[in-house]
Amino acid sequence: QWAEKAVRESVSITEQEAIEIGVIEFIANNVDELIEIIDGVRVTTASETRVLKTKGLEIISVKMSYKDLFLHSLTNPNIAYILLFLGIYGILGEFSNPGSFFPGIVGGISLILAFVAFQSIPINYGGLLLIIFGIVLLVIEIYTPTFGLLTAGGVTSLILGSFMLPKATAPFLRISLVLIISMSLATAAFFVFALSKGIKIQWKKSVTGRxxxxxxxxxxxxxxxxxxxxxxxxxxxxxxxxxxxxxxxxxxxxxxxxxxxxxxxxxxxxx
The missing domain is CATH 2.40.50.140 (Nucleic acid-binding proteins)
Structure with missing residues (x-):
């Protein structure tokens, strides 16, 4: 049942969950420990049953290709999260300066890569929807300034979504708390600064340059x-x-x- 979901729905589980439902039999912290654990284990194939003899075997490491290294790096939750925010900043930059193209291209590519990465990482889709909703609010603020109302709502939605996004309990599948706080505070600080400057400029224009x-x-x-x-x-x-x-x-x-x-x-x- 899990194998079907993994193929059809890209469902991800932690190693502890895999043990509980029988997807795997052992958990090892490194290759040496794995070699020690599986020594003497019986393995049944279609043609025969064999006993693994791994004690004392030489371990030969095979390096990943550049393509595999790139795809592997995308499965790092912290990289995926950074790509998500790069995408957000790029799209917002394109909306605020239509026709500049570069921010939009970088933002679009980053968002696509982030969503590809999230296919293999256990995430809470409610958190992802909150992040997307926050982006929508910030885009609307660019075109119809509300003097901070939509900005406050957008930043709040981004922060809440960021904290809710990780679903896995395994440390290596979770987004760094320091990274979440840093990116959220940086986003909030940027929009508060931009908003305050924008209000000052608009009031100055309305008084002195009308x-x-x-x-x-x-x-x-x-x-x-x-x-x-x-x-x-x-x-x-x-x-x-x-x-x-x-x-x-x-x-x-x-x-x-x-x-x-x-x-x-x-x-x-x-x-």
Missing amino acids: EGLIGKVGITKTVLDPEGTIFVHGERWQASVIDEKIKEGEEVEVLEVKGLQLIVKKYIRKE
């Missing part, structure tokens, strides 16, 4: 339907358009500044 923005021409970074993001006067702003939809990459003219949002219209160049 009159200077009226009449300026900018470029839409997202579709305005009716709200979205534009880049004008060297800065990224939330903007809203009245009675029309404007595509990404179109030129717009600033008509009015309302708090931290710009009211714009499609810019028509004069011939």
Whole structure:
């Protein structure tokens, strides 16, 4: 039953669980101990029964190929966790700076490798869903700033998901607690810092530069339907358009500044 699940569902179990359900017969801490344990053990094959005589045998080590070393490293829970967060940072970087491509490519590859690694590591899928939910909240915060509400929810979800992610009880299959705390705190610190800077800049812009923005021409970074993001006067702003939809990459003219949002219209160049 377990063998079928291992093939069909990539189910992983610890060595102690394997002993309990009869998947394996021995647990050895190293090769020398294994050689000693199996000496004298009877093994039945399709054709005969043989007694293993392993005492005093020479051990010959065979090195893994580079491909095998790479795949083996992916099964390290700490490596998989780091790849997961690299993917998160890359995707967030691409969403915050559309068109830069490099963060998105690195993030996408890292996420795929992380999910491949999680196929062979016992994980709690509830924890993984919390991490994904945290990513979604942080992405939404980029496009519709809520002055910290979504950021707080996203970071909290990431931290809770990180602590819930490991499912195995075996030490070598668990994510380092130091790594979880470090990555979670680093993520929280980064977004708190970015949020505080963003609020300061937005308030400064709304107080000192609002009159200077009226009449300026900018470029839409997202579709305005009716709200979205534009880049004008060297800065990224939330903007809203009245009675029309404007595509990404179109030129717009600033008509009015309302708090931290710009009211714009499609810019028509004069011939």
